[in-house]
Amino acid sequence: MKKVIYAIATLFAILITSCNKTLLESPSNTISPENFYKSKSDFELANLGAIGVLQGGSLYAWYIHYVIEHQSGDFSQPAGTSWSELNWLTDDGFVATTWTGHYNLINNVNTSLDKIDGVNFDKESKDALKGELYFLRAVGYFNLVRMFGKVPLHLHATVSPNEASLKQSEIKDVYAAIVSDLQQAETLLPVSNPYGPGRVTKGAATGLLGKVYVFMAGWPLNDAAKWNEALTQLKKIVNVANPSMSVAPFNYHLEADYQDLFWHVTQLRTTGTGLPTIAKPANENGPEAVFEINYKRAAGYYSAIFPSSLMYQPCSFWLFNQFESNDYRQGVTMVNTPGDPLGGVTLQRKFQATGNTWNDNENNWPYLRFADLILLLAEAENEVNGPTATALDAINAVRKRARNAAGVIRLAPANYTSTEAFSKDAFRKLVLHERTLELSCEGQTWFDWIRTNTLKEVLTAQGRPGTYSDKIRLYPIPQAEIDITKGVLIQNDGYAH
Template identity: 25%
Template structure:
């Protein structure tokens, strides 16, 4: 693991991908014992904890692109046939190292702040808010670590010396127990969602919604603690019962808002914020440039369009579901300097496999200057639609039986997906789920609905794993290979490479070398 030395505190407040609300300037070197005194110092330290989210190795790119390859998409970049996105990689892969290291760096920053915040000269209310945010972020980084790597070292104190590297991985149930403790404590400390004008800050709604996600994971593979369904339902219900959150009537507008810096916290509860800073790409991410509609037209906004879709995903959408042609582009762009759109024509296999994950489109990006490789488009970490679907899933598994509210939650998402919530819409009939579905059929309906609604948002791979269907789903793609033209059959490399070990990533070689007590995941 990357060693983080406490003496280099100034590095902690140098931001890459930092949230818009945290526009603090880096300070000169100062000993930690003398830091964390004023509100500005504590706020700057907190900014350093948030900063991790926007790093390229986190939601700047890897967590929603290379590390979320699933049955919906394939990677169109690698010419070597070796990449974590292809489930064919060496344990020394730099992307593994970077993501592992950056998450532990965020944990260390949170630990440093939590150890010293009580010595600060700030009001009790602010101290509670900042402490709650740091606790939550530490827990969230552990959730990301354990979701991707399983059992990992549980470090709850900051690094004091360079030699503090040997540590055994904690038991999975102990890591989740700590995550629950931290997040539950944070829920009582952080501010209400209405206290903020943006979606970058962790609010009570954020904590409640992510607690639902964590508990659903605990209820699924590998822990399979069915008692957690009740907890997931409880936390999701708190978001719903708040009475503030609602679906944006226009599904496409949710993602246009991310590009236009419009904050609709009723729908998009928590986001990673990216921004343009005097021509520097330091504050930008890859949302819409590595994915998005591929084009070399710099007026529209250059995009590699490297997250290509699988035809089975396209075919899975129901007739009239507007989400299909937003999640998957139905047009491409004219060459520069023209900025017009050209609609796809015909149904040739090459057309389907050349389409891209297109939720975030640079034509809507508002920024003084569009960079070639990076963008200012925000990335959603929690949306209200997700909360509704999590409630429905947890309620469906309730020992008391599914309530009518579960069906209402799913149907609200579907009604919006088919355009029925748009002003003046002529409602599409037969959009709601059939009544009387049993537990298994209702669960399958939710699994499909999460794919339609939340595709390419960094959740699909983890959903498939917790449901225990990752391996069979991925290997099942191979039967579709013949549906792709020869030039696109390389897109099935991921399905062909997948093995049982791939429910977890390999522990990076650098960690295995440095930490003599670390254990490698099975299959490596």
């Protein structure tokens, strides 16, 4: 059950100023940070404020989905759009709003971290709050560095216009800050957060740090030494003897039934009003949820816009054809069965609307799933030691779960064997393909293709070879940010105003 209340968080999210100079003036009717941060309850509210920014419309309630999912080819996009043509403009509103949203999150976090050690309250609560803040800042910068490359690295609150105009840091330095934040979060956070479900835990920090190392091993850093660190880190959470489960003290495991990760809508809303029929709510914050961004459709809670914006979104035939015909995940990801009550051959169904309006949905967003970590462990094991039994056991744990079709065990997808995984390169292709099957429509695959230098190959397979150029591996720095800083920020290669 989602117990984190976000109405106050939404209010507080606007109290702390952004790194954008245009947002530095605080509204006169809000609480000044100088008059806040006096007690434990103030910091508890501040953490909810930071979480509220992450959940807000500029990020996971809406805008970020347009720049982490729609361009990937998971969805069928109309010709001529930025998402189909991959021709982002420097004044694109989705890109700019996402940039600002992340820096709002980071500045909320920085303001709390700058002040929390100056207020005395119990260590258990303070450690949980500080660890959560470090994790949230790491999320902000991990998203930014993957999207934009070199970005300004703010590690303290922005309180004056001069502080808003930092130069971009090198990518390696941004990653070093992410690693440091996650290491601190891992040390501070408990296995079970005392503030309840939906809050950040030690497992979230442990798992995300392993994923960060994997990304550091790929493009653009290409630091092969990080594969060893990734493998060591992921073994702290994934049980190599039984990869479908975690190791102590963590309590993660794969959901027995893949569909239980997502809401099931048995009847689509055909007009702008009328609540859809829900067959079964997702098992949110369940055993596979390493970190979910929580939403609830009720007064006083933050609700999500994005599910209804994807409600009628067709999946591409390319994605449809990635699955074996009897892979249960295909039918959970998209409608493909004659007579299905949702109708439409390839309608995306992982995130169907659950509410009455465009911003009235309670689907959680799975930022980090245990299945993701299992597949990353398989990938890291292969890179360090080759396609060993450990690597095969990990990838096959995910495929075994996929064979459980609502209690009916299917033959597909069959386990991979050493015949298919005959070399490092062969296994690389298998695990990247498996990530597409398992994680499609969840904002993961685009960044996978970039870090593995396979984006051009995938776009060609999708029938979009003319859309590739090296520049699309990063988004443009919003031109408004360059203008505000009077050119302190430098545009990414290949983009012109």
